[in-house]
Amino acid sequence: MKLGRNTLDRLAPEVAVPRYDPAALSHGILHVGLGNFHRAHQAVYLDDLFNTGRDHDWAITGAGVRPNDARMRETLLAQDCLSTVIEMGPDGVQPRVAAAMIDFVEVEAANGPLVAKMTEPATRIVSLTVTEGGYYVDPTTGTFDPSHPDITADGAAPEAPETVFGAIVAALKARRATGTPPFTVMSCDNIPGNGDVTRDAVTGTARLSDPELADWIAAQVAFPNSMVDRITPATGEAERALAARFGIDDPVTVTCEPFRQWVMEDNFPQGRPRLEEVGVTFTPDVHAYERMKIRILNGGHAIIAYAGALLGCTLADEAMAHPLVHGFFRKVEQEEVLPHVAPVPEFTPAAYLDLIDERFSNPAVKDTIRRLCLDGSNRQPKFIVPSISDGLAAGTPIAGLALESALWCRYCAGTLEDGTAIGPNDPDWNNLVARATAARDTPALWLEQRAVYGALAGDARFAEAFTRWLTRLWNEGTETVVTSYLEG
Template sequence: MTKLSAATLPAITSAAVPHYTRADLTPGIVHFGVGNFHRAHQAVYLDALFNTGEGHDWALIGAGVRDTDEAMRQKLMGQDWLTTVVEQEADTSSARITGVMIDYLKPGDSAAVIAALADPAIRIVSLTITEGGYYIDPASQKFDPTHPDIAYDAANFDAPKTAFGLILAGLVKRREAGIQPFTVMSCDNIPGNGHVTENAVAGLAALIDPALAEWVKTSVAFPNGMVDRITPATSDRERTLLADRFGIEDAWPVFCENFKQWVLEDNFPAGRPALEKVGVQFVPDVAPYEHMKIRILNGGHATIAYPAGLMDIHFVHEAMEHPLVSAFLRKVETEEIIPVVPPVPDTDLHEYLSLCERRFANPKIGDTIRRLCLDGSNRQPKFIIPTALDRVRANQMQTGLALVSALWCRYCYGTTESGAVIEPNDPSWDRLTTQAQKARDNPAAWLEMTDIYGDLAKASAFVAAFTKCLNSLWSNGTKAALEAYLADRL
């Protein structure tokens, strides 16, 4: 067994190791949200670029804003910021060690973070802070300037707590010193993530000084991007697999699929690494790609998550092995989701769906249904509700999407079909559980959450379909409801 560290890298033969000298790397990127997805995606692309001998002035400095980020920081510091990434398919498994991160700033040390952001060497600030981290009103999908975290940063601009407060403070320091602004690059699964990030930074700035907000809008670049790689959470299962298969002891390894995709707008005035040399697609308009991914892949995850969770299925690949769940996914996708997804350059949407199905069915990933069920209050308004609303506006059937929403409601009731307790799995779990319990006898109570459902809550066709679906779930159970939908009897 080899414990991962810079000193032990030469002894590791079971995994690919960096071909570059890490001591020669210099920072070019500060990244907020050093989680599993970032380390399996952006960091892997940079590792591949560095291995070609290029881009060594684009190393990463990590940054966190939550107290819980300190646990990750401590684990990674103990292994010199190295990460083992294990890529798995049904019949293959390979490991690589990435060394692109060279420091990780302590969460809560706003002065150190702002100083790093003000460094002229930093030309990109990137984020993976999850869909719920952008202070978006669920119904309007617009920035919420009244959130207490944002109000705090506006009143304490010298020591902000949010990523956006820190980013804005760093930009102000640079402006005062005559240094070109860095580019702000979101790597989260949000439609128009660049625009959303700009709205958050400029929205906070507007609370401090309207002129500052205008400067942000005219002087700072926020490219849109689409990111994709299925990356489950790390548990002792993954640590044990890594130790048994590769003989490496890593405190926080990342397991993921082989597939990865990154589509970016080429809007980086301060410069960028040559990521096109390692597979990143730079396009004039990311919107068609992100629309496809968020609605078909992320919407597909939401579609299988809640029926599987209610039937006590643990892993995603096990859900895909269940004939009712996999058939439900395909019917909802082909009849309701894909028909309202606009065309994507050089892409067949039905082939893309088949690719997603194969990826979901990968038995090696170990992705959990509970992870897919997480944070529905932020994910449903991005992945499911907009598609249903498009169909309402086109006067098209929404039965499958209404059933997806009803399954989410039933899940939030807090027990599975077997009676097992579902532990809290959403930042708004108490509220969701309260509404789900009311909705058992009065389905319309669930749709009273207009901050989530917006105009969809007023659509009589959707309300009727949702009511019928939820009543079916409570009267007949998940299995029977899926069977009825698949037989066009719902």
């Protein structure tokens, strides 16, 4: 049955449907980036809140700035902006239809419709999931890069922005001119200090065309930091077939784990939905939660990803069931990551690691190792390198993290140990393959990637450990090397 508002009452009884009338919702949030994570996370929290009868004036209007967003718009509008979300637990699945989204802005090259919707007074929050690499951060300096061609284009033609940040600048300028209070900009991306990073991107874009406006944005617009968490695999035929088991025809079905978490600073001058009623944590200490999650969970994904891939694993739970991968995960986390993570009210680092172990091992989620290996050039400097730097500064072990980095390099050579080709799996894949191939004979070439390693590139202790592991990986193979690490 084609998903739509007119078919909700005919879905299988085990499918949870909204307890509110989606047609009675009104717009409050404009969200850019309608991928799986957003629809399994922010949209589900709002769906839960609307089910309580509260805050029906905070519905989501979707938006995007890329060609793929236009295809997503067409698909979602055809099903009244409803999303099938299937929670995959070890003991069974729980399907639901979320209806927190009510419209999707037309996607155009100059983003006129997007700017117009942001300018509406009813838009009180603009939220974003534009991926870790979508904030135009110079990986060498770790700060916003105003020289990127996309950004300079917005600086030269601010009335026809090509990026989401240019669109935000144009809308804030229009609101300021009419005396309309500025909306809050809320990043929901998995990057450290995401609110601060977003402020830098917006003000940096504005400064290219209107420095005075940039100063006004910095002083008047709220950019709350947040930490978001839910494992959400990509959608394929298996996920669509699962929805069909419940009688639902939804080409963009989302599957996810049961666990979810959202921690935010409470900085919303134009108001916000009462998300604390449905489990969101509002706290000034977001960075402590963020550090724990990024170091242990996201770093943990990298730890199992490349070892798992090279040992022939295809799914995350399969990797966790592999004694070498699981042993590698636990030893690196316990000895090299946890010592640099502080507790939060809900978890000690050790308890959080046990939770992550359980979540990664969930056999129902079907998260692929290939997805976890994706985009290492953006993820390694955020999720792995900081733990190495902390270990070097504190004089604590870094051998396992150096091995993780060597495993990433070996993976980027583009073939598995049996010669099977690895398909492109990074925005910079061709360069990575060439560099990783050259590093087989000269490992130092890999560490010259300042965009990834920064000052670590010149650290003798790290370079020695990395060189030793990479040389052994090529000469002895992953199984022997990981076994050697585990045996001390």
